[in-house]
Amino acid sequence: MINDPKNIEINDLTVGYDDIPLIEGINFNVKEGEIVGIFGRNGSGKSTIIRTLTGIQNAIDGDIRINGYSIGHIPTDSRMQRYRIGCLPQHNRNFSSLTVRENLHLALWRNKSWKSREEQINEFLKNQPFIVLSRRLDEYANTLSGGQDLLLGLAVSLLQNHKIIILDEPSDGLDELNKDIIIDLLLNLKKNNKIIILVEQILKVLFSVSDRVMLIRQFPSKTDSIGQAGKLIDLASDNIKAVKSIYEDNRTIKPEHIQEINALLN
Numbered sequence: 001m002i003n004d005p006k007n008i009e010i011n012d013l014t015v016g017y018d019d020i021p022l023i024e025g026i027n028f029n030v031k032e033g034e035i036v037g038i039f040g041r042n043g044s045g046k047s048t049i050i051r052t053l054t055g056i057q058n059a060i061d062g063d064i065r066i067n068g069y070s071i072g073h074i075p076t077d078s079r080m081q082r083y084r085i086g087c088l089p090q091h092n093r094n095f096s097s098l099t100v101r102e103n104l105h106l107a108l109w110r111n112k113s114w115k116s117r118e119e120q121i122n123e124f125l126k127n128q129p130f131i132v133l134s135r136r137l138d139e140y141a142n143t144l145s146g147g148q149d150l151l152l153g154l155a156v157s158l159l160q161n162h163k164i165i166i167l168d169e170p171s172d173g174l175d176e177l178n179k180d181i182i183i184d185l186l187l188n189l190k191k192n193n194k195i196i197i198l199v200e201q202i203l204k205v206l207f208s209v210s211d212r213v214m215l216i217r218q219f220p221s222k223t224d225s226i227g228q229a230g231k232l233i234d235l236a237s238d239n240i241k242a243v244k245s246i247y248e249d250n251r252t253i254k255p256e257h258i259q260e261i262n263a264l265l266n
Contacts, residue, residue, distance in 0.1 A: 004163065005066050005067055005083055005084060005163045005164055005195060006031065006032055006067050007029055007030060007031045007032070007066070007067065007195065008029065008030050008053075008064070008065070008066050008164055008195055008197075009028075009029040009064070009065045009066075009068075010026050010027060010028055010029065010053075010062070010063075010064055010065075011027060011062055011063045011064075011065065012025055012026070012027060012061065012062040012063070013025075013026040013027075013052065013059055013061070013062030013063065013064065014026070014059065014060040014061040014062055014229075015045060015048045015049055015051075015052045015057070015059060015060060016045070016048065016060050016229070017048075017057075019060055021060055021229040022044075022045035022048050022229060022230055023044075023045040023048070023049065023216060023229060023230040023231065023232060024229045024230070024231060025062075025231060025232075026049065026062065026232045027232075028212075028214060028232065028234075030164075030195050030196070030197060031195065032193040032194075032195055033190055033191070033193045033194070033195075034190070034195065034196070034211050034212075035186060035190055035196040035197075035198055035209050035210050035211055036196070036197055036198070036210060036211065036212050036213075036214065037198045037199075037200055037206045037207070037209070037210030037212070037213045037214070038197070038198065038199045038200075038213075038214050038216070038232070039199075039200065039201070039203070039206055039213060039214070039215050039216070039265075040215065040216030040230065041216070044216040044218075044230055045216060045230050046168070046169075046199045046216065047090070047168060047199070049199070049232075050087065050089075050166055050168050050197075050199060052064075053085075053166060053197070054076055054079065054080065054085065054087050054166065055071075055074065055075060055076035055079045055080075056076055059072055066083050066164070071083060083163075083164065084160075084161060084162050084163040084164060085162060085163075085164045085165075085166065086156075086157035086160060086162030086164070086165045086166070087165075087166045087167075087168070088150070088153045088154065088157065088165070088166070088167045088168065088170060089168050090168040090169045090170075090172055093149060093150065093152070093153035094141040094149060094152050094153055094156070095141060096140065096141050096142035097140065097141075097142070098140070098141060099137065099138050099139060099140055099141065100133055100136050100137050100138070100139060100140075100141055100144070100152060101121070101137040101138060103141055103152060103156060104117075104121045104124075104133075104137075104152075104155060104156065104159065105117050105118075105121070106156075107155070107156040107157075107159040107160050108120060108121070108159055108160075120159070121159070122134070124155065124158070124159060125155075129151060129181050129184075129185060130151055130154075130155050132148060132151065133148065133151060133152060133155060136148065145178075146172075146173045146174050146178070147174050147175075147177075147178030147181065147182075150170050150174070150178075150182065151185075154185065162194075163193075163194060163195060164194075164195045164196075164197075165189065165194055165195070165196050165197075166196075166197045166199075167196070167197070167198050167199065167200070168199045169199055169200055169201055169202075170182055170198070170200065170205075171200060171201075171202040171205045172201065172202075179202060179204065179205055182205060183204075183205055183208045183209055186198070186205075186209040187208075187209055190209070198210060203243065203247075203261065204247050204253075207240065207243045207244045207247060208244065208247060208248075210240070212234065212235075212237075212240070213234075213235040213240050214232045214233060214234055214235065215232070215233050215235055215265065216230045216231070216232055216233075217230060217231055217233050218230055218231075235265070239264045239265070242264050243261055243264050243265075246260060246261060
């Protein structure tokens with residue numbers, strides 16, 4: 001059993017459905033204190049990568065390793081618990097029919113003492129930006145705003161002491177203030193040596209936090225003669241720095257900035 005994951009490594013992974021590849025030959029690794037971002041168009045296979053990493057879906061080919069140990073054969077529940085993996089999907093992150101308090105208590109289900117769980121939750125919610133949840137504890141999760149729903153999902157993950165955190169488009173539907181809050185939170189998780197894989201469509205968030213960015217691009221498939229499959233391409237470090245600078249130096253992103261960003265992504 002791996003109690004303290006130091007890295008996750010993906011080797012020649014091919015993902016898809018019914019042996020038809022969506023993305024072939026995926027190779028990357030993420031170490032402690034790193035964020036690797038993945039960007040691609042809708043339907044390009046981003047969520048399929050996440051489903052394969054978490055074991056919900058079987059890989060067509062390739063290997064997933066944590067600290068050098070292959071985990072591709074391990075079922076989802078065992079994989080997530082044994083290797084301290086937390087995954088926040090784009091939708092349905094929390095139990096909507098339960099209160100915020102009940103969702104947080106479920107995160108600590110191994111602790112049989114209600115009082116002890118409650119004390120741990122109250123102490124955790126003293127920290128920003130999670131303090132907003134302390135005012136919503138007895139409200140149902142489906143009443144939360146998009147930003148609060150994401151904070152609840154992250155709170156559950158952190159209370160469960162996840163080391164590897166996989167996020168699927170966390171900024172979807174958030175306003176600018178909440179996007180900035182998420183940027184700060186992800187950078188703080190990075191400082192705390194979390195291993196983070198971030199699938200994100202909002203470029204400001206993606207480039208503000210990611211150490212490396214990978215783009216999904218379409219190429220003729222090697223294994224499917226009738227179609228195309230995606231490839232995960234590393235964006236050059238100079239291009240990453242340039243895109244980051246555009247967002248850092250300009251409060252308002254204008255059409256000419258978008259053209260410049262698009263050129264750097266191609």
